Each structure stands twice: as structure tokens, then as C-alpha cells.
Amino acid sequence: MQRLLDGTGVPLVTVGFSPPDAMAGLGRYLGLTGAVLSDEARALYGALGLGRAPIWRVYSPGTVAYYARAKLTGATLRQPVEDTRQLGGDALSADGMVRRLWAPRSPDDRVPAATFAAAAVAAAADPASL
């Protein structure tokens, strides 16, 4: 996502519910250049209606197959340390107001990064369209 927005003039704001030090590490690891924010209380998640997925959606056959393939190819799988059911999401904001929201139904249901970045660039070019 960051790479797709580089040079477009659209800042990327990354929010996670991990503690600040963990989010800072994630920001460094991913080379994020915009704001990286910790939302341990999940206030923004709640305001946007991004809830927790049912367990059968989190551990769908596709998800289990993904991790099985990863294991078979020698990947090191780590135990999650946080709520695996909390869904993420993507949004466009303008002047302190979220105007457009992509809310997934399951963890693997995120808007494609290229689609989201293109929408962000279009909105920046014509903010009134938001």
C-alpha cells in the first residue's frame, strides 16, 4: 500500500490495536512514511463498525489451507498474540471525516491495495467527489 501511494501526495495513516511499541516496529518493518497509530481501545475500529469476525470465517477452509501450504513450504508459523477475530478495514477521510469505507466480511476479504490506492488518488484530485 505504501509503495502504491508513494509520490501521489496522499498520506497513508496506519492504525492497529497493538501497543505503540509494536506498531512502531511494524511501521519500521514495512517502511511506512505516514502516521502509524496505536488504537488499543479499538475506538476507531468501533466508530467504523469494524467488528470481530465469526470464528468460522476467521478459520475458513481457505485460511487453513493457506497456513498448511505455508507450513509445507518451510515457513515458520508463529502463534498469534492478539485477537485474531478483529477485522481490519480501509477508509478515506477528508478534513477529519471518514467519507468512504471498505469493510471486509472476513480477514481475507480486504479491498485490493491497487483499488484502494487508486480511489485515494482520485479523491485527492477531486475532494468534492468524496
Add this chain to the structure above:
Amino acid sequence: MRERRVRVPLAGITLTEAATGRPVDLGGLTGVRAVTLVRHRF
């Protein structure tokens, strides 16, 4: 995945800037921003 046009004010939602620990009121975010909310870490 549901894509919707919404109007959700960010004023009053205060998060913590990871690098500095400073509070950030999202209502102060000016211009168009792409906001991504991530899931859990491992």
C-alpha cells in the same frame, strides 16, 4: 467486502502516535488521507 459512502466524524477519537507516544486527535487530520486499519500481529 462492503464498500460504502459514510460520514463518520473523527473529532474526539484520540489515538497514540506509535513512534512518540503522543496523543493524536484524528479530527485534526487535514486533507484527504488513506487510512488502513490492520489486524493482529504475530
